[in-house]
Amino acid sequence: MHRVRLAEVFPPGRPPIAAERFELRSDTAAHSHDFIELAVVTGGTATHVSAAGEQPLDRGAVTMLRPGDWHGYRGCDRLTVYNLYISPEAFRRELAWMRAAPHLGPSVRIAGRSGRHTGHPLRLDPTALRVVETGLAETSGEPGSDPALHPGPAYAVRVGILLCLLGGVAAHGSTDATSERTDHVHPAVLAAAQFLEDDIQRAWNLGELASTVNLSPPYLTRMFTAHLGVPPMTYLGRLRAERAAALLIETDLSVAAIGRLAGWHDPNYASRRFRHFFALSPAAYRARFRPGGC
Template sequence: MHRVRLAEVFPPGGPPIVAERFELRSDTSAHSHDFIELAVVTGGTATHVSAAGERDLDRGSVTMLRPGDWHGYRDCRRLLVYNLYVGLEVFRRELAWLRADPSLGRVLHTAGPSGHRLRLDPAALRIVETGLAETAGRPGPTPHAVRVGILLCLLGGTAASLSTDPTGDRTGHGHPAVVAAAQLLENDIQRAWNLDELASAVSVSPPYLTRLFTAQLGIPPMTYLGRLRAERAAALLIETDLPVAAIGRLVGWHDPNYASRRFRHFFALSPAAYRTRFRPGG
């Protein structure tokens, strides 16, 4: 339940999607991950604790955590939960197109403190539960295509629990400038990006890019960049012995005080406290 590193979950050469089933009868201590986790409750109840606060869980509740997000469970009453672990590369390779869908884009990019309280309706839950049960309990390797299919069913079901698309778009198609801008930020998080420069690079005006980006991914472009930096910093805090100031510089935050404030904004802990609390063996 406390595996936090990519190498502990995804074996070399193995598929970057893994499912596990847990039955929890007692509290679990808070822990973090450097990959995406989708936790689907199929039975029992508990209270979920994270930087976003506390949330009551029951059958159908879904929690999505992006890299760096920490969480734990308390008051577990025979909580049955399936964890679906997903490497970020899945959403930058075969499923990169998901960001063009406004509903799915918001599910993927607004987890954590500003995220949604996701649920699956009974029909979607039955489909997802069947797929997760077969994948988690299968003695041999599950084909990657099957894992991707389960992930898509889960994301589609949770997207349906969100409010109506604020753009009013019923086609499910987003603007290509959003995908292009997101890729630019992902490919160079160290760069001192500003909104004007980013908008110019994708040939739209800054206000228009902000409106498109927020509608499609749930957060403005500069907040998205801050989240990418915080996620990378969180991984480096767990995986390396680099000083906090050096990690800040590596992700594009050159002022240590500013870096600490931005990191705390996303994870509700200072970088030093995060390392102390979540680093294995720390």
């Protein structure tokens, strides 16, 4: 399976957000990448295939995928897709403030969802869709072109498009259960997420993490789940699964060695946790999705 590398889309000196337009009239083979991808459908129909299963797509559908996820398209009927690529480092650090933005929280929480949900299409608010479509049309390369060759506008403009995209998704889904969560994100929640992201190999437990941010374990769990969608340890598991997925595809290391690098020191436990997030064992994931492996 083809894997699009971070360096291909974000060469040195280029902003950490890029855009590209595709017109698809035939199936697209499953592929993965080591950056965040938001795909906005502006025309046509297709079936989106990912670890989450198969989902229909039409105008206004948005899919969000994290590093290590894979996806493809089947039954494309004049499908037009705008891809917005975001460097994981930018999302975790430069754009970390988005987690605390009241109306963006539900969209940004994709970072905490398990692989069973990642890849399911969301809906973009019609008004936001028009704005996003216009902005992406002005910042994207020609269909199938290399996004690295089309740096587009200033970084701030791309962030604006991203904000509109996420805001539109949040607005469309504002009536679901996530809208009942408090708008203000406790700083300790953001700090806890950052601690986990910065050191996934550490043998974290809930008590230690809560102590680090000066909250009780039950309170941290409630606040973390309310704002990031999952409990802290599930969030950590997702980070570890992503690291393992990247290493499975990019290296020849054994599954046991990869588990240790991801913070799972028991090979059997590592396999179970990986399967939980990607619906495949580590060995099956490597065999199926590594370039040349299928």
